[in-house]
Amino acid sequence: MSSKHVAVAGATGVVGQQMLRVLEDRDFPVASLKLLASPRSAGRKLTFRGEEIAVEVLAEDSFKGVDVALFSAGGGTSQTFAPFAAKDGCVVVDNSSAWRMDPEVPLVVPEVNPDAIKTHKGIIANPNCSTIQMVQVLQPLHAAATITRVVVSTYQAVSGAGSEALNELRAQTESVLKGEAPACSIFPTQIAFNCIPQIPHSNAFIDNGYSTEEMKMVNETKKIMGDDSIRVTATTVRVPVHTGHSESVNIETKTKLTAAQVRELLATAQNVVVMDDPSKDIFPTAIDAAGKYDTYVGRIREDISHPSAIDMWIVSDNLLKGAALNAVQIAELL
Ligand code: 25A
Ligand code: L14
Secondary structure (H helix, E strand, O other): OEEEEEEEOOOOHHHHHHHHHHHHOOOOOOOEEEEOOOHHHHOOEEEEEEEEEEEEEOOOOOOOOOEEEEEOHHHHHHHHHHHHHEEEEEEEEOOOOOOOOOOOOOOOOOOOOOHHHHOOOEEEEEOHHHHHHHHHHHHHHHHHHHHEEEEEEEOOOOOOOOOHHHHHHHHHHHHHHOOOOOOOOOOOOOOOOOEEEOOOOOOOOOOOOOEEEHHHHHHHHHHHHOOOOEEEEEEEEEEEOOOEEEEEEEEEEEOOOOOOHHHHHHHHOOEEEEEEEEOOOOOOHHHHOOOOOOOEEEEEEEEEOOOOEEEEEEEEEHHHHHHHHHHHHHHHOO
């Protein structure tokens, strides 16, 4: 791979900083690196490969001479700036939800649908964090036994909501431990020592009663797996975890799969680790997955209420496989 001129838009955010770490860790061939963020971060310095780089203000002309831009600065920012980057011949890998369901834009998980990237017209979308870790596991089961329906509940970490949300979790936890009333500004109600069935933290719910995060899991799963016939329902919940999304997933298949067959299929799935031994109380948790590149699966068992369904627990780092790592993997495919 020849060296690329790379830009990161939203470089100062929780995902942007992980993007720098992953580019460095995977030895991505970076010829030059441009760090972009909002005016309030301009001039701030971030370190890449031991070198300090000053953050610049994201602008329409930021992408001249840039080959690949990784975006993670929110949906509105991507909507506005990704087209300017594409017009200047730069390929955008966008972590926001802005372009994901656009029929012209590939939505890619490299382990699942790498070939989809070939049709890109300058923008490639990185899927929703909860969806990525789930489809990574669904794909081999679908190939073996045809999935007909998925019922998922998520337990999502606060880091998905950004750095200010993490500050709020920390401040609320300290307040509660000191016996003081916790202050809420980002989340709709207290997140410390609580669970909130609303993601994102504002304007979440639509007319059918689902949240937009839940509908992302429904729609993006079908698009990535290239099969509109898979029925999906989701309940997405914020829990007071720093990093790592967990999911309880029930999967119905046309052909029955035993728990042993599922373990065997997942043992050979790329970047999936089966961590499942009930006799030794072994299963993955968010703390096990945080900081890791793999997606972990445990609690695999046959659903006693259904003739051909499997229950399992899927955990991955929402900032890595859920965001920064998947985006860098897409850039590597390019
Ligand atoms: O809901 P969305 O739109 O899909 O947004 C998804 C994510 O985008 C970020 C935030 O993640 C969120 O989870 N974001 C969106 N709107 C934001 C806003 N109004 C916002 N962040 C701050 N304010 P994040 O906090 O991890 O930030 C992700 C990156 O996006 C950059 N960014 C935001 N708006 C941008 C932009 N870049 C270019 N143009 C824009 N219009 C953002 O850069 C970050 O890199 P930044 O300079 O805005 O934030 C750097 C640091 O500033 C601190 N901070 C946050 N809020 C405040 C603040 N400082 C002072 N006052 C604040 N109100 C944070 O610590 C952050 O690290
Ligand atoms: O669509 O945990 O990628 O707040 C990323 C952040 C979904 C919500 C996305 C969160 C969003 C998620």
